[in-house]
Amino acid sequence: MTIPVKVAPSILSADLLDLGNQVRQVMDAGADLIHLDIMDGHFVPNLTFGPDLASKLHQSGIPLDIHLMVSNPAWAIEAFADYAEYLTIHVEATPHLDRLLRLIREKGCKSGVAMNPSTPPDFLKYVIENVDLVLVMTVNPGWGGQSFIPAMLRKIEEVSKVISQSGLAVEIAVDGGITGDNAQAVADMGANILVSGSYIFSSDDMAAAIQSLRRRTLLSC
Numbered sequence: 001m002t003i004p005v006k007v008a009p010s011i012l013s014a015d016l017l018d019l020g021n022q023v024r025q026v027m028d029a030g031a032d033l034i035h036l037d038i039m040d041g042h043f044v045p046n047l048t049f050g051p052d053l054a055s056k057l058h059q060s061g062i063p064l065d066i067h068l069m070v071s072n073p074a075w076a077i078e079a080f081a082d083y084a085e086y087l088t089i090h091v092e093a094t095p096h097l098d099r100l101l102r103l104i105r106e107k108g109c110k111s112g113v114a115m116n117p118s119t120p121p122d123f124l125k126y127v128i129e130n131v132d133l134v135l136v137m138t139v140n141p142g143w144g145g146q147s148f149i150p151a152m153l154r155k156i157e158e159v160s161k162v163i164s165q166s167g168l169a170v171e172i173a174v175d176g177g178i179t180g181d182n183a184q185a186v187a188d189m190g191a192n193i194l195v196s197g198s199y200i201f202s203s204d205d206m207a208a209a210i211q212s213l214r215r216r217t218l219l220s221c
Contacts, residue, residue, distance in 0.1 A: 004214070005187055005192055005193070005194055006033060006194070007030070007031050007210050007214070008031065008034065008035040008173070009034060009200045009206075009210070010037060010144065010196065011034060011036060012035075012144045012197050013145065013200070014201050015201070022201065023062065025206055026200060026201075026206055028207075029206045030210050030211065033064065033085065034057060034063070035067060035175070036053070036054060036064050036065065036066045037049070037067050038050075038068050038070060038076060038080065039070070039141075039142065040076075042070070042071045043069050043070050043071040043090065044069045044141050044142035046142045046143060054066060054080055055083055058082070063085045064083055064084050065193070066083065066084040066088065067135065067195075068090070068093075069090060069093075069114075071093055073093050073100060074094070074096075074100060077100060077107065081104065081108065082107075084109045085110060086109065086112050086132070087104045087109040087110070088111075088133060088135050089101075089112070089113060089114065090114045090141075091114070091115050097123070098130060101113060101127055101130040101131060102130050105130065110132035110133055111133070114134075114135035114141075114175075115137060116140065117137055117139070117140055117152060121155060121158050121159050121162060124162045124163075125162055128163070128166045128168060128170065129166075129168065132170060133170065133172075134159050134173070135174075136156050136159060136172065136173070136191070137176055138152040138186070139175075139176030139177050140176075141175075144197045144198055145197070146176055146177055147177045148179075152176075156172060156190055159190070160189060163190075171192055172191045172192060173192075174191045174193070174194060174195065175195035178196040178199060178213065179196070179212075179213075180199070180209065183212065183214075194213045196213060
C-alpha cells in the first residue's frame with residue numbers, strides 16, 4: 001500500500017519580515033502542517049518564537065506541529081497546548097517524560113517525543129503507549145540550514161522497528177537537512193512526516209519543493 005507523507009515546512013527558515021505571506025504560500029502549495037520550533041536559549045543555543053505567534057497561526061486555521069526545544073518543558077506545554085495539533089518534547093529535557101507525555105494528551109494534543117542525534121532510541125519501548133509521534137532529529141538542534149546526518153537513516157529504521165513491535169499507530173517525523181535528495185531514503189526507513197525549512201523557503205518554487213518531498217514508493221503492510 002502507498003503510505004502518504006505529510007510535509008511540515010519549518011518557519012525557522014522563513015523570512016520573518018514576510019512571515020504571514022510565506023506561511024500562506026506554503027499552505028496554498030500543499031503543506032500539511034506548519035512546524036513551529038520553540039527554543040529557549042538554554043536547551044539549545046537560540047531563541048525563537050512565543051505563544052503569541054502560535055496563537056495567531058492557530059486563529060488562522062493553520063494546523064501546527066509545535067516542537068518544544070526547551071528545558072523543563074512542563075511550562076511550555078501549558079503555554080502552547082491550546083494551539084497545537086502535535087506537541088513534541090525532548091527526552092533529554094525532562095526526567096519526567098512519561099508524566100509529560102500524558103499531560104500533552106490530557107491537553108488535547110497529539111503527544112510527540114523528540115531525540116537528538118546522539119540519543120539512542122531504547123527509551124521508546126518504555127513510553128510508547130503514551131506517544132503519538134516520534135521525532136528523529138537528523139541534525140543537532142538549534143539552527144536551521146544544517147546538513148542531514150547520514151547515520152540517522154539507521155536510527156529512523158530502529159525507531160520504526162520499535163513502533164512495529166508495539167503494534168501501535170505511532171507516526172515518525174524527521175527534522176533537519178531534509179531535501180528532495182534524501183526524502184525518499186528517510187521515507188523508505190519509515191518516516192511519514194518530513195520537516196523541512198531552508199529547502200522549501202529558499203526555493204523559487206515552493207510547491208515543487210514540497211511535492212519533491214512526497215513519498216513515491218510502495219511499502220507492504
